[in-house]
Amino acid sequence: MDGARIMNAAAYLGLRSKDLLKGCDSVMMCISKGLSGPTGSLVAGSKDFIYKVTRARKCLGGGMRQAGIVAAAGLVALKTIVPRVHEDHANAQRLARGVRFQGNPYIGQDLTMVQTNMVVYEFRDTAKINCLPRVLRASQQGL
Numbered sequence: 001m002d003g004a005r006i007m008n009a010a011a012y013l014g015l016r017s018k019d020l021l022k023g024c025d026s027v028m029m030c031i032s033k034g035l036s037g038p039t040g041s042l043v044a045g046s047k048d049f050i051y052k053v054t055r056a057r058k059c060l061g062g063g064m065r066q067a068g069i070v071a072a073a074g075l076v077a078l079k080t081i082v083p084r085v086h087e088d089h090a091n092a093q094r095l096a097r098g099v100r101f102q103g104n105p106y107i108g109q110d111l112t113m114v115q116t117n118m119v120v121y122e123f124r125d126t127a128k129i130n131c132l133p134r135v136l137r138a139s140q141q142g143l
Contacts, residue, residue: 001021001024004029005116008116008117025049035077037070
């Protein structure tokens, strides 16, 4: 499973990540997407699968010296950031409510789609949009 944002999905659904992964043979999870890690991913699976993944990585030239530094950041992310993922979701809701474009026919937003840490806007005609005043106002409001 591509588990790039598995912790966000688990927090939103009120489940443990391992419950979402039942029936999966393997998972890759990114540490830098939503978990504040500087870089890196985790791969989990059977012993045989991990052997094959490690071998493929080496054959393709993947490797890193001093990988322990990245691993340490990953451990910090797992221990301290995962329990706080729901805060990112609340902040995304706050941002989405704060940066509203009501009455603007060129920008659409569906607040029901802000479920995790992602806020999406639909820009219909970028030639007629000047976002700078709104960005400055949002910045002044602490968004």
